[in-house]
Amino acid sequence: MLFDGLFLTGSIMKNIIFISITAASLAIGHVQARDSYDHIRFGVDVPYEPMEYRTPDGELTGFDIDLGNALCEQMEVTCEWVEQQWDGIIPGLLARNYDAIMSSMTINEERRAQVLFSDSYLTVPSAWFGPVDTALEEVNESNLKGLILGVQRGTLQDNYATDLYGDIATVRRYASVDDMLLDMEADRVDIVFVNYPVGKTTLLDSERSEYRVIGDMINEPYKYFGDGLAIALRPRDEALAERFNEAIAAVKEDGTYDRIHERYFGEE
């Protein structure tokens, strides 16, 4: 009995070793193929209209999506979009769940310590939005006392609102922009701070309730608003960043960029 048991264990061990070696060699082959990047997986937080969202029939679309696909075409690679909630989007990149983040991410110092950024492909300001009948005319320390401010957790807008107004007003942090808008419609949040194109599409153009911009467009201080939106990559992928930069320059050159820009932001 004992001998039988040992024998069995031995053969299982052999099998396990064989399987591990096979799996390991397969894994190595896989990683090598990926490092040359003929297939790029983008991480993206949806919805963030008009930057990235789904059409009524479920198709992924938006400025980032179209531009990303155009860049892939330019670089002659195939690409794929992986949905990831915003507050885990950088850890997901570092954990190799995808190879690049193209999700309206603003370049700033805190993020630069974790990821490698391509050249900026767009600059967008942020703005405060509130119901059309709100009494607020501008947002400053003196008139925010006791109000409830809505932001998406882990965004530059979150950092900005927390640092500047966290002591005098209540900052409510949402996992997604959708949840935040639902709460503003329900009158649970007084005003929200989001990037302007998103606020324009989801709030100003909304048919359900009426909203307006409060105060001016905000794109400083530099500490929060940095250098505009860029594609984020793992720090070791310098060659890939170089390829992205060339592709961004090329689509700006040949007019593709302008066409996509016009499609989502209109003519300005």
Added chain:
Amino acid sequence: MCGYKNVTTSALGGNEMLDISAWFNDLLAGNLIFTPTTLGYYWEGLVTTTQLVFLSLIAGLVLAVPLAIMRSSKHKWISLPIYFYTYVFRGTPLLIQLYIIYYGVVFIDGIQETFLWPLLREAFYPALLAFTLNTAAYTTEIFRGAIKTTSKGEIEAARAYGMSDSLMMRRIILPSAFRRALPAYGNEVIFMLHASAIASVVTLMDLTGAARFVYARFYAPFEAFLFVAAIYLCLTFAILYFFRFLEKKLLAHLRPQTN
């Protein structure tokens, strides 16, 4: 003590002591958790979690006692509605109940104009309501089980004394049922503490909410969640020991006699 300390210092040598303190400083240098700001968020989270869990358990307990008595009733028209309530709340995830109560109420027309709105507007009270209803359902079933298993002898003895139903419930059945329910109820309290981690989905800055904030702000998932796990562990230990103390006191008559 002092002399001993000096001896160790000289035995280790000044250099090595320096190394250790330098190593310790290095360890804390790049850290994001033990800074006043971050600890402030965790503290705020600890207060919210404690309030939420404590208040919902008290309210749940108060609700559960009459509900458990009704649930044990011989009359179907009393026990069935209670059964339906516990079945619904034990049969659906707490997260779904929280979503329905938090996001669902705003679809009731005119809710913003009622006197309830100042409470429902906050994230705290809908969460408290969901947690209370949930824990009340579980506690009702725990108590009902304990009431049902009251030994026949005790009931017959009470009857022989000519006790009325309500007096018997008060003096005989409930005191012994509470004692028997204690270990199971201790578990429910710990489950409730852990279940409260979902409060952050409705923007509450509870312990998990604080950890998610630190995680999203500093991109430090490992540190942020490890630290909050340690806090939950400490809280669980406190609850565990509290219930062990209670059991020791209240269930003393059930322990085997040593002499």
